[in-house]
Amino acid sequence: MKALHVITGLGVGGAEQQLRLLLRHLPARCDVVTLTNPGAVAAGLRADGVRVRDLGMRSNRDLGAVPRLARLIRRGSYDLVHTHLYRACVYGRVAARLAGTTVVSTEHSLGRAEIEGRPLTRGTRELYLRTERLGAATVAVSRTVADRLRDWGVPAARIHTVPNGVDAAAFRFDAGRRRATRALLDLPDDAFVVAGVGRLVPGKRFDVLIRSVAALPGVRLVLAGDGPEAGALRALAARLGVTGRVRFLGECGGAGAAPGIPAVLSAADAFVSASREESFGLAVVEALAAGLPVVHAACPAIEDLPAGRVPGAVRIGASGAADPTDELTAALRLHRTAGARRLPPPPAVDHYDIRLNSRRLMDVYAEAVGTATVPPTERAHP
Numbered sequence: 001m002k003a004l005h006v007i008t009g010l011g012v013g014g015a016e017q018q019l020r021l022l023l024r025h026l027p028a029r030c031d032v033v034t035l036t037n038p039g040a041v042a043a044g045l046r047a048d049g050v051r052v053r054d055l056g057m058r059s060n061r062d063l064g065a066v067p068r069l070a071r072l073i074r075r076g077s078y079d080l081v082h083t084h085l086y087r088a089c090v091y092g093r094v095a096a097r098l099a100g101t102t103v104v105s106t107e108h109s110l111g112r113a114e115i116e117g118r119p120l121t122r123g124t125r126e127l128y129l130r131t132e133r134l135g136a137a138t139v140a141v142s143r144t145v146a147d148r149l150r151d152w153g154v155p156a157a158r159i160h161t162v163p164n165g166v167d168a169a170a171f172r173f174d175a176g177r178r179r180a181t182r183a184l185l186d187l188p189d190d191a192f193v194v195a196g197v198g199r200l201v202p203g204k205r206f207d208v209l210i211r212s213v214a215a216l217p218g219v220r221l222v223l224a225g226d227g228p229e230a231g232a233l234r235a236l237a238a239r240l241g242v243t244g245r246v247r248f249l250g251e252c253g254g255a256g257a258a259p260g261i262p263a264v265l266s267a268a269d270a271f272v273s274a275s276r277e278e279s280f281g282l283a284v285v286e287a288l289a290a291g292l293p294v295v296h297a298a299c300p301a302i303e304d305l306p307a308g309r310v311p312g313a314v315r316i317g318a319s320g321a322a323d324p325t326d327e328l329t330a331a332l333r334l335h336r337t338a339g340a341r342r343l344p345p346p347p348a349v350d351h352y353d354i355r356l357n358s359r360r361l362m363d364v365y366a367e368a369v370g371t372a373t374v375p376p377t378e379r380a381h382p
Helices: 014-025 040-047 065-076 086-099 122-132 143-152 175-184 206-214 230-239 261-267 282-289 325-338 347-351 354-369
Strands: 002-007 029-034 051-054 080-084 102-107 137-140 159-161 193-197 220-224 246-250 270-273 294-296 313-315
Touching: 002 014, 002 065, 002 086, 014 029, 014 040, 014 282, 014 354, 029 040, 029 065, 040 051, 065 086, 080 086, 080 354, 086 102, 086 122, 102 354, 122 143, 137 143, 137 354, 143 159, 175 261, 193 206, 193 261, 193 282, 206 220, 206 230, 206 325, 220 261, 230 246, 261 282, 270 282, 270 325, 282 294, 282 347, 294 325
Parallel strands: 002 029, 002 080, 029 051, 080 102, 102 137, 137 159, 193 220, 193 270, 220 246, 270 294, 294 313
Antiparallel strands: none
């Protein structure tokens, strides 16, 4: 099978990094088109041997992108087009239909009131649903997202749940990497270090995490990610007098000087995800694979599993409190008292193994193109 993956952009982000990981394990020949912003993940894909093209879309209303993409699909003789993220799904479904090619879409970021961190409007929802009908299937990255799609009116028969995946071996704790990363980040060997990972946007509630750390003398915080809230979060740390205890690492998935996420997690003693809502919660699964105690708010990756599958994870905010700062502070205080420790990765990590999930996706492809099985083909990249 030959597939074209169409994504809105390829800067460092959860969906973008997930696409790169998936293509390392998907038994199909795959090319990638980004509508705009061929950033650090595009460079990483090319390093992996994947052909990446930039469509050069100039704005959300660059309607000329549709025929350009349709021509590219026809010239490539693809068996299937797979779209990722809202704008790519809207434009990619139309272009694939014009090219006469089957299209599958993955819904990575649908929340109750937001999509990709932006407020959902009636027009956004209507355009999504109108173009969704042009595809053969929509993949939800969690049962929570599948439920939201059904609530929107997407027929249940068109929805397939294929969770995000993780390569657990990449996050396995390494004592040498811990020492090297702490030295690089100027973190004392005996300091209790909390990690947070994600795009710096309001919905991630990194302000709650900074306030909690500020209330715990001596505790350090490392934040891996960038985004529009970076300036406000730095200002908050300054107002609280904890600038020296909070490290802003910026993007940690590109070619810059910042350590990678596995190194950051090796250096940490606890992980926090205070997000108001999530569509999956991949960073939490990565932290669990690193053996870290986790404190989380919304996290479908945990909530969709049977109770007891994720020992070592503590949920905050279940009561619906608007500000879980005190609850988070109490949870981190307990972890600090217990001291640095590593836990065995829970069964949830194996459940979200990227190899298993790539096979699940190939089953969706097979159904979409109308074949009983899709035999693995020689991959187009190493």
